[in-house]
Amino acid sequence: MEASRRAFLKGATALAGAGVVAGLAGGCAPARQQGEGRAGDALQRARDEFEAAAAPIPPADPPETWDETTEVLVVGSGAGGVNAAIRLSQAGYRVLMLERAEEPGGNSKHSSIFSNFGGHRLAEEAGWAYPSYPYDVDRIVEFVLDAQQGTGDPELLRAMAQQGPRCIDWMMDEAGAKWRPMNPSPAGNGLLEWEGMSTPTNGVNVNLVPMRLLTEKAIDEGVELRLNCNVTTLVYDGARVLGVKATHEGVERFIRATRAVVLTAGGMEVNRAMMSRYSATVLAGIANIATPPNGTGECIRMGQGVGADLAGYDSTGAFDGGVWWQDYDQYETTMDCRINKDGNQAIRQPWLRINRLGQRVAFISSSATTYPYNPNAAPSSHGLCETAAIEMAQPGGKTYVIFDSKFDDLVSKNYFGQVICRKAKVVAEDDPFIERVPAWLRDWHTGFDMMVEAGAIKKCATVRELEEALGLRTGVLTNAVQKWNEACAKGEDHMAAFPYKPEWMIALEDPPYYGVAVGGHVFGSKCGLRITPQMQVVNTEGAVIPGLYAGWHTAGGSSGDGNPAGKPLTGMYADLGLSFVGGYMAAGAIMAEDGRGD
Known part of the structure; x- marks a missing residue:
C-alpha cells in the first residue's frame, strides 16, 4: 500500500x-x-x-475472434519461463513468452545459486551427492519429506528429484548455461553458480548477466518475447483453458494457445492480502521480501478463477536477517521489498540476540552444525532457513540483534566464519567481473549505512538509549546485556540451546551500540497452484484443468505445508533452481504427451 x-x-x-x-x-x-x-x-x-487483492480473478469467455494464435503461451520470463520457452521451441513448438515488465528476467535476475542434491554430470564427476553418494532418489525424497514433516507430495518430490539433475545437464548442453561449483570442495557441486559470478573478491551472485544470456538464447531459438504485456486473465470455455486476455501497450488482446498455457510468473509473497489468507501463521514474522515487487500473485488468482486448488499453505522460502524497515498496517496490501544482499550481512552474525521478553534467540551457523565452520557442509545445511524460522517465531515476529563498534573489523575479516550470503563482501576495483555487480552492492558498508541512515538500524551512545530506541520495555535490553557481558567474562554461554563457542563470546562494551529488529527475509512464497508431477494444474475436486500448466513459484507444494522458511534451504532446489526445474519439467510434460523429445 x-x-x-x-x-x-x-x-x-x-x-x-x-x-x-x-x-x-x-x-x-x-x-x-x-x-x-x-x-x-x-x-x-x-x-x-484488502479482500479484493486476494480474490480469485474470474476467467474471460472465449471471444468470437482471437487477435492472434500461438501453440504455447508462457507467462513470465524468469528462470522458469525462459527454460520452458527454450526447451519447447527446440522441440518445434511455436512459443510466445509474455512479460509484464519493461525488461525480462523477473526475480531470477536478483537470485543467487542453483542449489541441488547432486546427480548431474558435475556432481557425478566429483563423486558427490546428498545426503549420501551415490545419488539416490528414494533417500532424497525421504530426507526432504522428513524436513517437511511428511506434508509434501511424495510423487511430486520424486519427479523433482529425477528431473532436476537432467535439467542441469540439459541447460549446460542445450541452453548455453555455464554452471560451475561454488567452491572447489565436492559439496560445491550442490551450490552451482554461473561461471564468473564468484572471484576472490566477488560473490554477490546476482544473475543479471546469466538471465540476459538465457533470454538471448530463447530468442535465437525462435521464441517470441513480448515485454510490457500484462496478462489480466485466462480465457476458459468451462472445460479447457484456451488462452489469455492481455494488455500490450494499452491495447487489449485475446491470445489463443492451441496447446497449452504455462504460468511461470512468480508467487504471492509481495501480496500481503494473499499471504494473510494462505500463509497467515508465518506472516507476522516476515520482515520484508528480498526481491523486487514482482510476486504479486495474479497468476495464482487467475488459476483459482478457473477452479484451481492450492498447495503449500503456511510455507515460504526465507533466510534469516530480514530487517524490519517498517511495521505494517492491518490492511496494508503490499509487503516491503528490499534487495539488500550485502547490507544485512553485518547483522547475520552470532551477536547478542534476544526477543522482546529478553530471552536469548538461537543462531544456527551456515554450516551443517552450529560450529565449527565446515567448508564441506551439505547444500541443505540448515543454518539459513532454521535461523529464519526461529526469528519468525519470536513474540511479535521480531528478534533484536545487538552489537557494538567492534562489528566492522569482525565482519570485514569474517571472524565468525560464515558463508554464502552471510559473508560480507567488498568487490575489488580491479575485479574482472565488477561490472556484473550493481554499484551499491559492491561494498557491504553501503547497504549497512543505508539502514543506519534510514533508522532501520539504531545507533546509540548507551545501551539504555538503544533499549528505548528499539521500543523495548525498560530493563529488557540492559539486563540482557549485563548477563551477556558476565557470560563473556567467564567464557561460557548460558544459552539454553545452541550455545556459542567461547571465541564468539564478545562483550558489548565499546560504544556506539547498534540494534536492529529482524525477522524472515522471504525470497518466495511456497503456496501456489496445486499441480501433478507433470506440472498440470489441478482443481479443487482433484481433476486436471486441461490446457493449464504451472511452474514454481506460481505452483505450490514444493516445500509441503506449515514449513515457515522452506526447510531444507527453501526447498529441494532453493528458489532459483526450483524455477529452472519447474520450467524444464512443464516443457517436458507437454512434449511427452505429444510424443516429442529433446
Missing part, C-alpha cells in the same frame, strides 16, 4: 480520536459520530481493498 494511503488511514484514526475528545469537551455528540463515521468508512474501504 502506498505511504500516502497509510498516512490517510492513520490520519483518519487520529481524526476519530480528535472527534471523541471534542465531543466530550463540548457536549457535541453529532461531531463525534461524524468523526467516527469518516474513520469507519476509511477502514471499511481499506478492508474491502
